[in-house]
Amino acid sequence: MEQATKKFASSEPIKVSDSDAGFPHKVAKIAGTDLNACLTCLSCSGGCPMYQYMDYGPHGIMRLVVLGLKREALTSNTIWRCLGCHTCAAVCPMAINIASVMDYLRQECLAEKLPVGDKPLWEFYRSMLNTARRHGRVAKLELMVEHKIRTMGLGPKAWFQDVLLGQTMMLKHKLHLLPSRLMSSGRAAVRKILDAGPWATY
Numbered sequence: 001m002e003q004a005t006k007k008f009a010s011s012e013p014i015k016v017s018d019s020d021a022g023f024p025h026k027v028a029k030i031a032g033t034d035l036n037a038c039l040t041c042l043s044c045s046g047g048c049p050m051y052q053y054m055d056y057g058p059h060g061i062m063r064l065v066v067l068g069l070k071r072e073a074l075t076s077n078t079i080w081r082c083l084g085c086h087t088c089a090a091v092c093p094m095a096i097n098i099a100s101v102m103d104y105l106r107q108e109c110l111a112e113k114l115p116v117g118d119k120p121l122w123e124f125y126r127s128m129l130n131t132a133r134r135h136g137r138v139a140k141l142e143l144m145v146e147h148k149i150r151t152m153g154l155g156p157k158a159w160f161q162d163v164l165l166g167q168t169m170m171l172k173h174k175l176h177l178l179p180s181r182l183m184s185s186g187r188a189a190v191r192k193i194l195d196a197g198p199w200a201t202y
């Protein structure tokens with residue numbers, strides 16, 4: 001809880017004039033869930049396995065959306081660090097589908113070309129989608145190599161930190177040199193779906 005409390009208590013005030021009144025309705029409609037029912041009880045953040053790594057946490061994102069603070073919600077790292085595990089929805093007394101809200105906010109962040117709240121994580125997403133686009137499914141070794149190249153700026157420590165893990169995975173046949181691919185019709189179908197999303201032009 002500490003990190004989100006710190007963020008909300010930051011010296012930078014959140015201005016009501018930044019509020020977009022139509023945003024909560026749009027999110028509720030597309031994500032198919034009623035955000036006005038949120039009680040701000042914090043149960044979702046209490047159960048979230050990623051909460052300690054998030055700036056706002058799921059309950060904070062719900063608040064930002066309800067208040068129409070679109071830019072603040074779309075540029076937070078919370079929406080990218082969400083695993084989509086649905087633990088929050090399982091513990092929410094109002095059965096709010098938080099993971100689907102997070103999904104929509106990620107798409108909207110890219111569609112509006114706003115800065116992503118966690119750049120290395122976004123590069124990981126992008127590398128994963130690239131391998132899926134090439135092969136119709138994720139190719140793990142390619143994903144690791146492409147991600148390392150994309151995040152080269154993080155320095156040699158980040159580059160080599162997974163080498164031992166990669167070797168172990170290869171020895172256990174969890175990582176293969178050649179990717180397993182779908183047939184060409186399957187690859188074309190996956191490519192069509194991915195190309196329709198905002199990530200392709202971000």
Ligand code: SF4
Pocket residue numbers: 037038039040041042043044045058059062088091092093094095096098
């Ligand atoms: S658990 Fe549900 S009601 Fe409680 S803060 Fe989270 S979204 Fe809102």
Ligand code: SF4
Pocket residue numbers: 044047048049050051058081082083084085086087088089098099102
């Ligand atoms: S779906 Fe996301 S926000 Fe909800 S508990 Fe899992 S990681 Fe946390």
